[in-house]
Amino acid sequence: MRFSTAAAAAIVAIASSVSSVNGFTVSSSSLSSFTSSSANNFVRRAANPRAYTQTSSSSSLNMSATPLNVGIVGATGAVGKEIVGVLEKRSFPVANLRIFGSERSAGKNVETKFGSVTVELFSEDAARECDVVFLAVDGDFSLAHAENICAGNDGAVVIDNSSAFRYKEGIPLVVPEINAEATKGKKLIANPNCTTAIGLMAVWPLHKLFGLKKMVMSTYQAASGAGQPGMDELMEGTRSVLSGERAVAENKIFAHPLPFNVIPHIDKFQDNGYTKEEMKVTWETRKICGLPDDFPVSCTAVRIPTSRAHSESIVALFDKPVDIAAARKALEEAPGVKLVDDIDNLKYPMPLTATGQYDVEVGRLRKNIAFDNALEFFVVGDQLLRGAALNAVVVAEAMVENGALQAKVAV
Amino acid sequence: MRFSTAAAAAIVAIASSVSSVNGFTVSSSSLSSFTSSSANNFVRRAANPRAYTQTSSSSSLNMSATPLNVGIVGATGAVGKEIVGVLEKRSFPVANLRIFGSERSAGKNVETKFGSVTVELFSEDAARECDVVFLAVDGDFSLAHAENICAGNDGAVVIDNSSAFRYKEGIPLVVPEINAEATKGKKLIANPNCTTAIGLMAVWPLHKLFGLKKMVMSTYQAASGAGQPGMDELMEGTRSVLSGERAVAENKIFAHPLPFNVIPHIDKFQDNGYTKEEMKVTWETRKICGLPDDFPVSCTAVRIPTSRAHSESIVALFDKPVDIAAARKALEEAPGVKLVDDIDNLKYPMPLTATGQYDVEVGRLRKNIAFDNALEFFVVGDQLLRGAALNAVVVAEAMVENGALQAKVAV
Secondary structure (H helix, E strand, O other), X not given: OOOOHHHHHHHHHHHOOHHHHHHOOOOHHXXXXXXXXXXXXXXXXXXXXXXXXXXXXXXXXXXXXXXXXXXXXXXXXXHHHHHHXXXXXXXXXXXXXXXXXXXXXXXXXXXXXXXXEEOEEOOHHHHHOOOEEEEOOOHHHHHHHHHHHHOOOOOOEEEEOOOOOOOOOOOOEOOHHHHHHHHOOOOEEEOOOHHHHHHHHHHHHHHHHHOEEEEEEEEEEOHHHHHHHHHHHHHHHHHHHHXXXXXXXXXXXXXXXXXXXXXXOOOOEOOOOOXXXXXXXXXXXXXXXXXXXXXXXXXXXXXXXXXXXXXXXXEEEEOOOOOHHHHHHHHHHOOOEEEOOEHHHOEOOOHHHHOOOOOEEEEEEEEOOOOOOEEEEEEEEEOOHHHHHHHHHHHHHHHHHOOOOOOOOOO | OOOOHHHHHHHHHHHOOHHHHHHOOOOHHHHOOOOOOOOOHHHHHHHOHHHHHHOOHHHOOHHXXXXXXXXXXXXXXXXXXXXXXXXXXXXXXXXXXXXXXXXXOXXXXXXXXXEEEEOEEOXXXXXXXXXXXXXXXXXXXXXXXXHHHHOOOOOOEEEEOOOOOOOOOOOOEOOHHHHHHHHOOOOEEEOOOHHHHHHHHHHHHHHHHHOEEEEEEEEEEOHHHHHHHHHXXXXXXXXXXXXXXXXXXXXXXXOOOOOOOOEOOOOOEOOOOOEHHHHHHHHHHHHHHOOOOOOOEEEEOOEOOOOOEEEEEEEEEEOOOOOHHHHHHHHHHXXXXXXXXXXXXXXXXXXXXXXXXXXXEEEEEEEOOOOOOEEEEEEEEEOOHHHHHHHHHHHHHHHHHOOOOOOOOOO
């Protein structure tokens, strides 16, 4: 076997339950590149989170001095669970963790590193008592409550994982390694679509070098994009087909059966023939990277039978001539990115290796042969981590660093 | 369930064994569009093969008058089995079917519509006695024997499924719906790479309309590209992971475990960073479509956990302005293509529906928003049929039509 214990743990998690990914093994090799003193600690943590969790409290962020009251709404869903896990592993300075849910989950206990937490029935007033609230719920819930939770000087900072506020002017849409500064002085932050966040981790360092001109993406998206029910449907459906119990797997979550299939349809169709998932990549790339409103990005978004890591084939056209060595160096140095591009040793990005990892894997880097000044590459990232939970927590860390998120003075 | 009996049969075949696909149900609806009198019968058969197999012998090809001695080398492999099935279903005029194999398979009996066939030990002399020989073996075997089998006036026509002769000058590389005329007067024909053949079925009608300028492709390739052992490895591996027997599936055929994974690597790496599979799409598109030697085509080829249908996301740039209505009409009328593009009813190309079908499914057709005069679309085709066996048999049919393949006069 070519895979490490950590990778094996990840694939077990793929096949059984997502929760075991929370316990992934820390590789000692990742410790070597860690430096404790940095003005950009949050970026460094994103680049090498596994290393960070192994360091002593003395080398944690400045914010260790200001523990925060943290709330999570939707903590029993796939993304919510991962947020708890990321807060734990990154030693986020949690004074008190509160978990809010519906009547169905209120009263249940969730065991965390911060103690046993009893799920409270959600109310805006209770959420407002927190310093920061992570919303891991649907867009309708966010639309109804997010602005009320953060309103006024005594409201909480809200980091919203839904698409409700992503395209609203004045509300920052943030991948912290790209535009953390957009959070300054803000109280409501939108977390981007998973596909966009994962892809831009690779595209941004190259854009800084060569100047992005156009982008074409094709995606290979995991079942986890539809949450835990999506992952369950894939696994149960695969089981039912392999056992001969069913000729074709049942589908309730996806538009068609996903096992051994490919579904070129994610989210609603738009008037231009693209899906909303595809247009999110276009819209969010423009906003996050500060590009013009008509900046040319196109995407084909496809659901495939993998569990929780999205893959993306990207052709990026640039203004300036491209240089592979410079591109590799930029990717190697980019926080949150792991260059996995050693074809002699069959190393390239794969869900098998990227699952459960904070870093987005980038590889298959080559000069595109159909366009001048263009690169072609392959990106794989954990949909629930960089695509959701990790990004949200790193946003919060960035806001602690720049003062946008502070412990409230007791009233 | 949204799927027909035929589709259900296909997915059962996906999950268990490929052989049962040979018995797929004929849909009565496909009979309606069949017309028996045509100068281009072979093209019509390619367009609507299921209909054709249901017609009486009176409506079969002109060649029914000249039954042929047909040989297959490698008939026990995944592609070879499909060639037997396609010959049966398309009522290819077989006077006598001979199957050649290695010492391991010689002496075994294969039951076919043409009678019970005992596998003969391969020899060039025996193969030369046939009128046409399909080679479903590896490139080394083809290199050693193909030219000897077809040499001289008394040799057999050889249709080779390997990559051995695809790029050799003077040897036609043929997708019959595109360049059947290249077979005229030839005795050795190369069958294209599966990915290229499937993609070009959609690209060619659009190229005729708008003039192809550049093409970018990302593939979603099935395990069957590595033959029956590849399909078996996917199924067994998936089973072993789901049962908890293994943390990560075993891999012998693929470079990494395929179940619930994505592998952005098919065939050998080239000096330019592309794989040979990716470059095949570039090289073969140029040759089959008669485009210049430097015509710009790029591809990212990716193996995913599906069984036997390849999917492709394609962005095609054209010289002329594109028109969606005209493009749809051209695809609707193109032989061998089925436009599956009714997003209101969630109809688009998928392995689930394209498996076991002769037609390549094309859908998600839209104007690309990143380039002028460009279309974006999704193509799915059965890798073993259009990607191999069907294409080879339709080549033979085209050669019967144009006189390149005739029954030899007894000596």
